[in-house]
Amino acid sequence: xxxxxxxxxxxYKRSDERPVRFSTLSDMExxxxxxxxxxxxDYNASLGQPGEYPYTRGVYESMYRGRLWTMRQFAxxxxxxxxxxxxRFLLAQGQDGLSTAFDMPTLMGYxxxxxxxxGEVGREGVNVTSIHDVARLFDQIPMGKVSTSxxxxxxxxxxxxxxxxxxxxxxxxxxxxxxxxxxxxxxxFTAQKEWICPPAPSLRIVTDMVEFCAKKxxxxxxxxxxxxxxxxxxxxxxxxxxxxIADGLCYVQDAVSRGIDVDDFAPRLSFFWDxxxxxxxxxxxxxxxxxxxxRFMKERFGAKNPRSMMLRTHAQTAGVSLTxxxxxxxxxRVAIQALAGVLGGVQSLHTNSMDETLALPxxxxxxxxxxxQQIIAEETGVTNTIDPLGGSYAVEALTDRMEREAxxxxxxxxxxxxMLKAIEVGYPQRExxxxxxxxxxxxxxxxxxxxxxxxxxxxxxIPIEVLKIDxxxxxxxxxxxxxxxxxxxxxxxxxxxxxxxxxxxxxxNLMGPICDAVRQDATVGEISDIYRAEFGVYxxxxxx
Amino acid sequence: MAExxxxxxxxxxxxxxxxxxAKIIARALRDGGxxxxxxxxxxxxEMIAEAAVQEDVDAVGLSILSGAHxxxxxxxxxxxxxxxxxxxxVFGGGIIPDEDSNKLKTLGVKQVFTPGASTExxxxxxxxxxxxxx
Numbered sequence: 001x002x003x004x005x006x007x008x009x010x011x012y013k014r015s016d017e018r019p020v021r022f023s024t025l026s027d028m029e030x031x032x033x034x035x036x037x038x039x040x041x042d043y044n045a046s047l048g049q050p051g052e053y054p055y056t057r058g059v060y061e062s063m064y065r066g067r068l069w070t071m072r073q074f075a076x077x078x079x080x081x082x083x084x085x086x087x088r089f090l091l092a093q094g095q096d097g098l099s100t101a102f103d104m105p106t107l108m109g110y111x112x113x114x115x116x117x118x119g120e121v122g123r124e125g126v127n128v129t130s131i132h133d134v135a136r137l138f139d140q141i142p143m144g145k146v147s148t149s150x151x152x153x154x155x156x157x158x159x160x161x162x163x164x165x166x167x168x169x170x171x172x173x174x175x176x177x178x179x180x181x182x183x184x185x186x187x188x189f190t191a192q193k194e195w196i197c198p199p200a201p202s203l204r205i206v207t208d209m210v211e212f213c214a215k216k217x218x219x220x221x222x223x224x225x226x227x228x229x230x231x232x233x234x235x236x237x238x239x240x241x242x243x244x245i246a247d248g249l250c251y252v253q254d255a256v257s258r259g260i261d262v263d264d265f266a267p268r269l270s271f272f273w274d275x276x277x278x279x280x281x282x283x284x285x286x287x288x289x290x291x292x293x294x295r296f297m298k299e300r301f302g303a304k305n306p307r308s309m310m311l312r313t314h315a316q317t318a319g320v321s322l323t324x325x326x327x328x329x330x331x332x333r334v335a336i337q338a339l340a341g342v343l344g345g346v347q348s349l350h351t352n353s354m355d356e357t358l359a360l361p362x363x364x365x366x367x368x369x370x371x372x373q374q375i376i377a378e379e380t381g382v383t384n385t386i387d388p389l390g391g392s393y394a395v396e397a398l399t400d401r402m403e404r405e406a407x408x409x410x411x412x413x414x415x416x417x418x419m420l421k422a423i424e425v426g427y428p429q430r431e432x433x434x435x436x437x438x439x440x441x442x443x444x445x446x447x448x449x450x451x452x453x454x455x456x457x458x459x460x461x462i463p464i465e466v467l468k469i470d471x472x473x474x475x476x477x478x479x480x481x482x483x484x485x486x487x488x489x490x491x492x493x494x495x496x497x498x499x500x501x502x503x504x505x506x507x508x509n510l511m512g513p514i515c516d517a518v519r520q521d522a523t524v525g526e527i528s529d530i531y532r533a534e535f536g537v538y539x540x541x542x543x544x
Numbered sequence: 545m546a547e548x549x550x551x552x553x554x555x556x557x558x559x560x561x562x563x564x565x566a567k568i569i570a571r572a573l574r575d576g577g578x579x580x581x582x583x584x585x586x587x588x589x590e591m592i593a594e595a596a597v598q599e600d601v602d603a604v605g606l607s608i609l610s611g612a613h614x615x616x617x618x619x620x621x622x623x624x625x626x627x628x629x630x631x632x633x634v635f636g637g638g639i640i641p642d643e644d645s646n647k648l649k650t651l652g653v654k655q656v657f658t659p660g661a662s663t664e665x666x667x668x669x670x671x672x673x674x675x676x677x678x
Contacts, residue, residue: 104559104610108586116588119615120559193561193585234564320564324639324659357659358639359611433567440568444662453660469611540563542584544570 004035021447025278026236027438028401034393041396046291050386054294056287056399057387058345059310064383070348071373072149072314076101076126077360078473080136083126087141089363093370099149099350100137101125102159107194109155109528112477113485121474124360125151129481130523134162135169144172148179149224149314149348154196156183157205158527161514164217180221180270180314183209186247186419189538190428191229196528197535199423205510205531207254212511214265222265223251224272224314230428231274232320234436237285238402240274242409243419243428245292249410250419252301262301266308273346275337276318282337283389284398286313286344292403314348315341322357326452326460330354335372342376343389349373360469426543433543481523488521496520497530504534548676551601555583555592557620558610565637566607572663573605573670589616593623596632603654603674605666606636613640613648621652633674637661 002010012032023029031038041047048054051061060066073090075098076083087098102125105117111129112121121127128134138148143166152159160181167177185202188195195202206223213222227244235243248269256262271289275282293311297303317337322330331354338351351369353361361369377383389395409431416422423429442448449455496517503513514527554570556563563585574580581599583592596604604624608616617636624632637657640648645656655669 108559110559116559119612120610123611124560188561191561193563194559232564234568358641433571436564437568437571440572440663444664540584540586542582544567544574544580544582 004033004037008032024237024281025276025448026238026281026435027442028236028238028281028405034397036393038397039393039400041400046400047390047396053298053306053309054291055310056291057390059290059312059347063345063386064342064377065386068377068383069342069346069373070097070147070314071095071370071377072097072099072348072350073366073370074099074101074151074316074350075366076103077124078122078126078469079477080126080128080133081139082122082473084137084139084141086363087137090366090370091141091146093367094374095370097147097149097348098141100151102150102152103127104194105129106155106159106524107152109158109196109524109531111523111525112474112481114525119474121477123469127477128159128162128524129477130484130521131162131166131518132484132521134159134166138166138170142172143167143170144176149182150179151182153182153185153188153192154194154202155524155528156181157209157510157514158518158522158524160209160220160222161511161518165515165518174217174220176219177217178219180224181209182224182226182272184223184226184247184272186250186423187226187229187244189423190243190432191233191235193540195538196531198538199420201531201535202538203250203254203420206251207258208510210251210255210265211258211260212509213268214260216511218268221268221270224270225251226272228272228274228316230432231276231318233432234320234439235432236435237276237278237281238405239409239428239431239435241285241289241292241402242406242413243432244271244273245289245296245406246410246413246419246422248293249296249300252297253418256301262297262303263305263308266297266301266303267305267310270347271311271313273313273315273341274318275315275341275344277321277333277337279336279340280395280398281402282340283344284395284402286315286341286346287387287390287395287399288403288406289313290345291399292406312347314350315344315346316350317341317352319352319356321450322352322354323450323453324357325457327354327357329452330357331368331372334369335376338372339376339380339382342382343387345387426541429543484521485523493517493520493522497522497526500527501530501534504530549577549579550603550670550674550676551579551581551599552670552674553581553583553592553596553599553601553604554607555587555595555604555620556585556607557587557589557592557616558608558612559586560610561585562609563607565609568663569605569607569637569666572667576667576671578670589619589623592620593627593629596624597627597629600677601632602677603633603635603670605670606634606638608636608638608640611639613638614644617648617653618651631677635669637666
């Protein structure tokens with residue numbers, strides 16, 4: 001038998017290649033063949049069995065033979081009661097966890113009646129101004145049984161307080177409340193760009209929440225370290241991997257620096273990856289991420305609890321890959337991306353709906369998206385074997401390479417003094433913008449293909465029925481918020497808000513005072529205003 | 545006679561952080577030979593109109609993906625007119641349904657680009673349709 005090199009030079013070279021660039025979606029060049037020569041890993045050190053360090057093959061010993069992933073569709077629009085109805089529809093369809101999408105005012109820390117909220121209330125997600133909206137959102141949903149994910153970041157402390165206080169009011173003790181709050185501020189500065197105050201105080205608020213949950217709500221996941229938005233902002237897969245792990249390292253370092261034992265909070269850190277269309281690249285990314293995190297937690301932070309080393313993750317198919325053109329094709333994209341997630345070993349999954357490039361998805365298209373997961377889970381057979389792609393020469397070689405290239409970025413970020421410092425000087429921001437621009441150019445030059453957009457396009461009118469939001473809804477919410485503000489006890493509220501401001505200055509953990517403030521009907525905007533006054537407002541440097 | 549380089553303000557109104565498109569367009573317009581000023585995120589219509597006047601631009605390109613385009617476009621045009629800059633060409637892009645796009649054009653928006661438009665199309669449109677202001 002010839003060696004790989006001999007085969008490439010003597011055999012393969014005789015054949016003609018199609019005149020295309022053989023590279024991943026992230027433009028990593030791919031070889032024609034991978035063989036045992038490319039995979040020199042020691043099985044025990046680099047892979048390990050499922051449920052064993054370094055968890056490359058999966059965090060749990062039985063993986064999907066023990067329990068399928070959580071099918072968790074992200075939903076939210078209009079008033080809290082509209083979203084409550086969608087939540088109950090999804091639970092009735094066999095979904096097992098909830099995931100809340102908030103509107104821009106809630107995400108940016110403005111009340112519905114603020115002038116900056118004009119035209120945006122309930123539009124991209126549900127509006128939550130006060131705890132009364134949280135009560136409406138979870139009406140008839142058992143908060144001690146259904147785990148809820150809340151995608152909110154700079155105003156997350158207010159939402160977490162409202163969620164916990166509402167659980168308490170419905171008789172569910174904090175020790176039983178499980179769920180996840182995204183609360184990943186570092187990736188806000190690099191990717192999603194929803195912020196209130198500058199990076200350093202933002203990190204302090206995150207760490208307050210990590211500490212508070214570790215002590216008071218130990219089943220709650222206080223941060224979901226997110227690559228999703230980094231990728232959607234245009235990064236490569238390697239950048240997504242590198243910047244996300246670097247963000248995670250920064251959170252762990254900050255909590256450890258406060259004197260919190262790593263094993264007291266790290267088991268409750270979770271991740272959130274993007275699932276794009278390059279199948280093997282995505283599987284490799286998920287596997288490399290698990291191995292890198294396990295090694296960092298053990299070697300850099302001295303974690304002893306295996307759960308601190310396990311990278312458990314939610315994943316979502318790539319919104320950015322969906323096309324407005326020939327939108328039915330999106331069903332196929334989503335199915336392939338979701339399959340990569342499952343073969344990459346995710347714990348929880350959201351599949352996008354085909355009409356999401358146009359507007360919030362209709363009930364019909366959400367059902368197709370959920371059914372896609374159910375088909376993968378129960379028809380395809382891929383759940384029968386753990387990490388079935390493990391040992392594939394191509395997958396293992398790509399996993400190693402992604403780890404290596406991501407480590408180059410992380411070493412560079414470490415040299416800069418860590419992710420907070422790197423963000424302050426705009427390093428990841430510029431890297432992502434550069435990658436996004438390069439991809440756009442490749443698309444326009446036809447180096448990369450998007451079916452139905454730059455190839456195989458047809459003259460068409462887009463026939464999909466899109467969800468329309470009632471234009472009177474905003475006015476109703478504004479009136480409701482104004483009435484609530486008139487009727488609450490303003491003396492007790494002022495006192496409670498004053499204590500939040502004092503905690504900002506003294507360094508006391510903010511969450512206790514914020515919980516007290518939401519008990520007095522303090523709003524998302526009022527708590528955010530304290531941050532604005534105490535910590536200042538971050539302005540977009542507008543790097544291009 | 546050397547032609548005056550067109551000055552374009554690329555602006556990102558609203559509360560959302562979807563700036564991938566705005567940044568790509570800003571860079572493509574700059575590479576296309578225009579002078580480009582990018583406002584950064586989270587701008588109010590007032591901030592955009594003010595920046596357009598201060599920077600003495602010939603056109604304003606708005607990137608809106610939040611669904612609030614029917615509020616934000618007309619407001620920017622109104623504020624520009626109020627400041628004596630009603631002749632600044634306003635164009636934009638985002639997830640904007642056709643019926644809204646047609647309505648926006650009757651309200652003074654010069655062109656609306658939707659997903660799939662190439663940077664080349666946009667640069668070409670600006671070159672052919674934006675007039676330098678005196």
